[in-house]
Amino acid sequence: MSDLPRLLLCSFDVIPGPSGSSRRLTEYLKALPDRFSVVVLSAKTPDHSHIEKYQGARLLRVPVGSGDLASRIQSFERAVRRQLESEDYALAHFTDPFGGYALCELKADYGYRLIYEAQTFPSQELRYTHPQTDGDRRFLSKIRRQELFCLMNADLVVTGSQTTRAFIQGLGAAEDQLRTIRAPVDLKPYDPEVLGAPDGSPLRMMYLGSHVGWQGLPTLLRATALAAQQVDVRLTLVGAHHPDWKPHLEDLVNDLGIKEKVDFQPPVAHDDLVKVLALADVGVLPLDDSERNRLQGGPLAKVSEYLAAGRPVIAADLPVTRELIPKDAAIFFPPGDARALSERILDLARDVPRRVALGKAGRAFAEKVLDAGLIRGQLLDLYDSLLEKRGHVPVEAASEPPDVTMTGTPTNRLASLGMPEASQPAPAPKPPAKPAVQAGSDEADPPPAKDGAEDAPVVMGMALDDGMDTRLVKTEPDMRPDEVPMVMGLPLRESANAAPAPASREATPPPEPEAAPQKTDDTAKTTLPSSPVTDHEPEPLGGRGSEPAPPTEMVTSPLVKALGLKELSGDGAAGASDSEARAAEDGSSGATAVVRRPVEVEEDDTSTPAPTPVVRRPASEDEAPA
Numbered sequence: 001m002s003d004l005p006r007l008l009l010c011s012f013d014v015i016p017g018p019s020g021s022s023r024r025l026t027e028y029l030k031a032l033p034d035r036f037s038v039v040v041l042s043a044k045t046p047d048h049s050h051i052e053k054y055q056g057a058r059l060l061r062v063p064v065g066s067g068d069l070a071s072r073i074q075s076f077e078r079a080v081r082r083q084l085e086s087e088d089y090a091l092a093h094f095t096d097p098f099g100g101y102a103l104c105e106l107k108a109d110y111g112y113r114l115i116y117e118a119q120t121f122p123s124q125e126l127r128y129t130h131p132q133t134d135g136d137r138r139f140l141s142k143i144r145r146q147e148l149f150c151l152m153n154a155d156l157v158v159t160g161s162q163t164t165r166a167f168i169q170g171l172g173a174a175e176d177q178l179r180t181i182r183a184p185v186d187l188k189p190y191d192p193e194v195l196g197a198p199d200g201s202p203l204r205m206m207y208l209g210s211h212v213g214w215q216g217l218p219t220l221l222r223a224t225a226l227a228a229q230q231v232d233v234r235l236t237l238v239g240a241h242h243p244d245w246k247p248h249l250e251d252l253v254n255d256l257g258i259k260e261k262v263d264f265q266p267p268v269a270h271d272d273l274v275k276v277l278a279l280a281d282v283g284v285l286p287l288d289d290s291e292r293n294r295l296q297g298g299p300l301a302k303v304s305e306y307l308a309a310g311r312p313v314i315a316a317d318l319p320v321t322r323e324l325i326p327k328d329a330a331i332f333f334p335p336g337d338a339r340a341l342s343e344r345i346l347d348l349a350r351d352v353p354r355r356v357a358l359g360k361a362g363r364a365f366a367e368k369v370l371d372a373g374l375i376r377g378q379l380l381d382l383y384d385s386l387l388e389k390r391g392h393v394p395v396e397a398a399s400e401p402p403d404v405t406m407t408g409t410p411t412n413r414l415a416s417l418g419m420p421e422a423s424q425p426a427p428a429p430k431p432p433a434k435p436a437v438q439a440g441s442d443e444a445d446p447p448p449a450k451d452g453a454e455d456a457p458v459v460m461g462m463a464l465d466d467g468m469d470t471r472l473v474k475t476e477p478d479m480r481p482d483e484v485p486m487v488m489g490l491p492l493r494e495s496a497n498a499a500p501a502p503a504s505r506e507a508t509p510p511p512e513p514e515a516a517p518q519k520t521d522d523t524a525k526t527t528l529p530s531s532p533v534t535d536h537e538p539e540p541l542g543g544r545g546s547e548p549a550p551p552t553e554m555v556t557s558p559l560v561k562a563l564g565l566k567e568l569s570g571d572g573a574a575g576a577s578d579s580e581a582r583a584a585e586d587g588s589s590g591a592t593a594v595v596r597r598p599v600e601v602e603e604d605d606t607s608t609p610a611p612t613p614v615v616r617r618p619a620s621e622d623e624a625p626a
Contacts, residue, residue, distance in 0.1 A: 002037040004035065004036050004037040005035075005036055005037070005090035005091065005387065006036065006037045006038075006039065006087060006088065006089040006090055006091075007032060007036035007037065007038045007039070007089065007090065007091045007092075007093065007383075008039050008040075008041065008083065008084075008089045008091070008092045008093070008103075008112075009025060009028075009029075009038060009039070009040045009041070009057070009093050009094075010040075010041045010042075010080060010092065010093070010094040010095070010099040010100065010103065011025060011040075011041070011042050011043075011094065011095040011096065011099070012042075012043055012073070012076050012095075012096050012098040012099055013025075013042055013043060013095065013096075014042060014043055014044075014045055014048070015040060015042040015054070015059065016054070016269065016270050017267075018239060018240055018267030018268070019210075019240075020119075020183065020209075020298075020299060020301025020302065021095050021117075021119065021120075021301075022270070023183075023270050023301055024117075024119075024183055024184065024299070024301060025040070025095070026055065026270050027184040027185070027186060027372045027375070027376065028184075028376065028379060029054065029055035029056065029057050030055055030056075030186075030372070030376065031373075031376035031377075031379070031380065032056070032057065032380075033055070033056030033057055034056075035380060035383075036090075036091070036383075038056070038057035038058065039057065039058050039060060039083070039087070039089075040054070040057050040058065040059045040060065041060050041062060041076075041079060041080060041083060041099065042059065042060075042061055042062070043061065043062055043064050043072075043076065044061035044062055044063045044064065045061075048061050049061065050063070060083070062075065062076050062079040063075070064076050069126075069130055069133065070139065073098045076098055076099055077098065077099060077101065077102050080099045080102045080103060081102050081106070084102075084103075084106055084110055088110065088112075089110070089112045090112055090113065090387060091112055091113050091114075091115065091383055091386060091387070092107075092112045092113070092114050092115070093114075093115040093117065094114075094115075094116060094117065094150075095117040095119070096122060097122065097143065097146035097147050097149070097150050098122070100116060100146075100150045100154075101146045101149060101150060104149055104150050104153035104154065105149075107153060113155045113386035113387070113389065114153065114154045114155050114156075115154060115155065115156045115157075115158060115382065115383075115386070116150050116151065116154035116156070116157045116158065117158045117159075118147075118150075118151065118157050118158065118159050118164070118168060119158075119159060119160050119164065119298060119299045120296065120298055120299075121147055121296055122143050122147070123140055123143045123144040123147055124291065124292045124296050125212075125214070125292060126140065126143065127140075128212040128213045128214055128292070129210075129212055129242075131244050147171075148171060148172070151168060151171060151172070151173045152172065152173070154177070155177075155386055155389075156177060156178075156179055156382055156386065157173055157177050157178050157179070158178075158179050158180075158181050158379075158382070159178065159179070159180055159181075159299075160180065160181065160182060160183055160297075160298065160299025160300070160301075160324075161180065161297045161298070161299060161300070161320050161323055161324055162180060162323055163295075163296075163297030163319050163320040163323055164296060164297040164298065164299075164320070165178050165180055167295055167296050167297065179382060181375055181378055181379065182299070182304070182324070182369060182370055182375060183299040183300065183301040183303075183304045183370070184304065184370065184371070184372035184374075184375035184376065185304040185305055185307075185308045185366065185370050185371070185372055186372045187308055187366060187367060187370075187371050187372070189271070189274040190274055190277075190308040190309050190310070190363075190366075192310050192363060194278070195274070195277070195278050195309055195310060196278070197310075197356050197359065198280070198281040198282065198310065198311050198312060198355050198356060198359045199281070199352045199355065199356055200281045201232075201352075202231070202232035202233055202234055202349075203231065203232070203233045203234070203281050203282065203345070203348065203349040204233075204234045204236070204279060204280050204281045204282070205224070205233065205234065205235045205236070205280065205281070205282045205283075205284050205314075205345070206236050206238065206276065206277060206279070206280030206282070206283050206284070206306075206311070207220065207235070207236070207237045207238065207239070207283075207284050207286075208238050208239060208273070208276075208283070208302040208305060208306075209239045209302050210239050210240055210242060211237070211239060211240070211241060211242040211245040211246055211249060212242055212245055213245065213288070213290075214287065214288050214290050214292045214293055215286065215287065215288070216286035216287050216288040216316060216335065216336065217237070217245075217249055217286065218248075218249070218252055219286050219288070219335075219336055219337070219338045219341060220235070220284060220286040220341065221235075221249065221252050221253060221256060221258070221262065222252075222256065222338035222342075223286075223338040223339070223341035223342040223345060224256075224258060224261060224262065224342075224345070225256040225257070225258045225261075226338060226339060226342035227342040227345040227346055227349070228258060228261050230346060231345075231346060231349045231350070233261065233345060233349060234261060234263070235258075235261060235262045235263070235284075236262075236263045236265055236276075236279075236280070237262070237263070237264050237265065238265045238266075238267065238268060238276055239265075239267050240266075240267050241264065241266065246264075249264075250264075273305055274309065277305060277306070277309040277311060278309070280309075280311055281311065281312075281348075281355065282311060282312055282313070282314060282345075282348055282355070283302070283303070283305075283306030283309075283311045283312070283313050283314075284313070284314045284315075285300070285302065285303060285306075285313060285314070285315040285316060285321065285325075286314075286315075286316055286335075286341065287315070287316040287318055287321065287335060288316070288335055288336055289316070289318065289335035289336055293316075293318055293320065293335075294318055294319065294320075297319065297320035297323075298320060299324075300320065300321070300324050300325070303315075303324060303325055304366065304370045306362065307325075307329060307362035307363065307365055307366040307370060308363065308366040308370065309363075310359040310360060310362060310363040311359050311362065312329065312330060312331070312348065312355050312358030312359050312362065313325055313329060313330035313331075313358075313362065314330065314331055314332075314333065314341070314344050314345065314348070315330050315331075315332055315333075316332070316333060316334075316335035316336075317332040317333060317334055317335060318335060326361060326362070326365045328358070328361040329358050329359075329361040329362035329365055330358065330362070331344050331347070331348070331358070332344075
């Protein structure tokens with residue numbers, strides 16, 4: 001077992017994959033295994049294995065199935081929860097609310113620090129990536145609420161641009177919670193001597209990324225058709241082919257008559273991007289002027305690759321592009337304007353020196369700002385700051401299960417943990433020794449105690465099922481209270497330090513009982529054998545000599561209803577009175593307490609709990625029975 005702190009990276013994406021998020025996490029992983037024990041949770045495709053060692057991390061791929069988006073999200077969320085139950089983590093880093101919602105919800109229970117990589121927001125993008133969700137307002141509203149929940153509960157929120165940072169602040173996130181980290185790129189493979197200068201002819205344009213609607217690809221295709229009327233140009237689109245958008249793009253290419261000028265290529269591996277960009281002279285970023293691009297922004301991961309390769313950039317004029325792309329490395333055009341874009345293409349096709357100068361400026365900017373080694377250091381600084389706030393947790397303390405009485409511990413987690421010794425219930429107090437019964441006494445021996453487990457504890461009137469983890473309910477107090485426990489207004493036991501209470505001389509004698517009717521079987525069932533409750537010699541219920549007996553507290557009708565007992569009427573009531581009379585007459589036999597309860601109580605459909613017994617005690621304990 002490694003002594004390094006554990007880090008969980010969670011992304012509802014394919015790793016490694018062609019997306020900007022996947023490439024970003026791949027660059028992160030190159031520095032993390034030296035400092036952390038890293039586990040990555042990502043989505044699985046049929047082309048990937050379940051478990052893999054990737055960039056020094058343990059990569060666990062979740063088979064989310066091939067159902068609709070909601071079912072796949074649920075499968076991924078369940079996997080995140082199971083992973084948290086299996087291992088303890090010091091840090092958790094996620095890129096979307098699909099796994100992040102569970103991480104935020106369980107953050108207080110597991111004690112890790114949380115980083116939200118909020119580069120994009122599904123509530124803005126799902127209508128493009130999954131057009132079938134565009135009309136599902138309920139589903140999109142749920143995603144937006146989860147995004148807000150993640151922003152409010154993450155310790156740090158990392159984003160890739162000031163534009164996105166301002167968008168997040170507008171959602172209510174605190175300013176000191178936000179950090180901006182650019183999309184990293186490893187500069188070592190992008191050797192300018194190997195890539196060469198962007199001076200090819202005909203002009204070769206390269207687009208990296210998806211085919212979804214906000215990318216502005218129809219504008220790029222129309223501009224290519226216009227430019228091709230004057231100069232020889234080529235366009236290559238490298239990225240995942242979206243099933244909803246790719247047919248429209250192919251139809252547009254055929255309608256424009258530029259099928260020989262445009263080439264659709266599948267996505268390439270992360271390490272092969274440098275080979276693709278070596279064949280290009282210009283990188284293009286034709287974003288539409290949509291809410292997603294203008295307000296939310298994004299990290300513009302493809303721009304980092306363009307600049308690292310020393311290629312000039314033609315980009316739509318938007319706040320996020322003006323922020324992230326240096327003006328001496330790119331030329332801009334009004335978003336959605338195909339004719340303006342075609343003019344920029346013609347300018348670079350005809351002016352090779354300018355093209356080369358823009359490429360050199362872009363490479364210099366990448367070395368200064370976008371180097372992956374620099375950005376990995378910024379990320380590690382963020383991790384270290386969170387670990388310092390978290391504090392050092394000893395290995396022994398981290399391995400011990402939490403106290404089951406603490407507030408906020410999920411019951412499903414307590415049930416899966418072994419019961420610690422500290423949480424074992426206190427041993428039940430031993431019953432007091434039974435005084436010797438004189439020979440010839442009419443008192444019946446109490447029934448012998450049953451061997452085996454005690455009766456199931458009762459909480460709020462409900463008996464726990466057999467096999468249930470009793471640690472989920474605290475049935476014993478943390479310490480013995482100073483007060484004497486009370487039952488039905490009477491002390492369950494006398495305090496050891498209490499002085500003997502003198503017999504009450506002012507108590508009025510109870511009324512003479514009426515003639516008892518003949519004892520029936522029903523009456524016999526309502527009387528139970530008595531048992532002593534103290535070690536002292538008990539006092540008879542009838543008093544001593546001429547001293548009147550104290551009044552006996554009886555269960556009244558309202559109390560009977562509150563306790564769920566059945567009121568007796570007719571013969572049953574007479575039988576109960578007979579039992580009371582006989583109990584009073586047998587006071588000389590040494591009985592000190594009479595517990596009356598029905599032995600057989602019919603249970604209704606709601607499983608009414610057994611009634612609380614009535615305990616009657618003698619008025620004094622310091623006198624011998626008469």
